[in-house]
Amino acid sequence: GAVVSQHPSWVICKSGTSVKIECRSLDFQATTMFWYRQFPKQSLMLMATSNEGSKATYEQGVEKDKFLINHASLTLSTLTVTSAHPEDSSFYICSARGSTEKLFFGSGTQLSVL
């Protein structure tokens, strides 16, 4: 089946630093990628939708200057959490959709900001 690789799986950083998370579709071209965040014991919350070669569309309440999304190719999207603070600590998950209806998810990145 299709595979979405997400790295790193976990990261610890100091407050004020930036963190980049990569999401790659390994065996299909992802025309659309989605970024979610998930707090403990809660559901996934959609942050933004990105289409290859165009600007991401952010959900209401998500700061586009804080969560920079780049989808430069059909197999790679990145999420950069800029000037991270402890409240940004969360589980970040990417997903990718190719030419079928199915959506494939990465394994997630646990971000801890000290």
Next chain:
Amino acid sequence: DAKTTQPNSMESNEEEPVHLPCNHSTISGTDYIHWYRQLPSQGPEYVIHGLTSNVNNRMASLAIAEDRKSSTLILHRATLRDAAVYYCILRSSNTGKLIFGQGTTLQVKP
């Protein structure tokens, strides 16, 4: 985006069938019904999806009501590895987005 309603939790015995219900009364004609499941500290896993007709795959079956306002995910023989949070989601053909609800936590007893 149309919403779904699922029970918070369900229990099943190992090797018995499980029927996970989902209500989506505001579904539009072009919304696909998706099911995903998530284990702790992992990304969700695709289970099945459908539009109007019932669907079967190696993991599960999806029964869709004739009016499409509800659906049921059927696991034919639950195993301990099926214990997870199951999400029923409508994917809008207009926006393409999958908006997750709270899901159903399935416990499987040996």
